[in-house]
Amino acid sequence: KAGVTQTPRYLIKTRGQQVTLSCSPISGHRSVSWYQQTPGQGLQFLFEYFSETQRNKGNFPGRFSGRQFSNSRSEMNVSTLELGDSALYLCASSLQALSYEQYFGPGTRLTVT
């Protein structure tokens, strides 16, 4: 079974731009969670989707949004990028919503200049 894939792996954007990151979960997994990891803050939860519905949301501004498609693939969008958005964005999939076992993708490293 293929693992969780994330595209692109690396991205450089400038302040004010927007960006869309993509995550394809393990086949059969219906839940996708997104995390932001920065050196100073560690891993922080962004949101969790299950069956195209957002089930949980972390404490991030509205510039951060996401969605999940009927095939369980998920996208995360960040609008009006700020320098502080530079981070590693990790996606994790699990079989069911609120399931405990999460499988992580390799991450997308976003640099905002």
Next chain:
Amino acid sequence: KNEVEQSPQNLTAQEGEFITINCSYSVGISALHWLQQHPGGGIVSLFMLSSGKKKHGRLIATINIQEKHSSLHITASHPRDSAVYICAVRRDSNYQLIWGAGTKLIIKP
């Protein structure tokens, strides 16, 4: 105060040593996870615990629900164990995962 605290933040040891990493939490939880992150970002789930003890190879994880504390032990440590070890708890009120800051482990040959 953070809801999940890990100690130590950094740990350097010699190959073969017995390693202990601690995690304390202050919220009600339904499960606790230990994960490993290697340089480059890849995260691997090591254990999920809700009670007792689990063992996988040279790794052992324990949890004491009453004391709100978990430990990750590595026996016969090896340089390939060098990584950041992260503790995360799933809060039982809203099922969100709350992450510790991680423990950076370096095992010297």
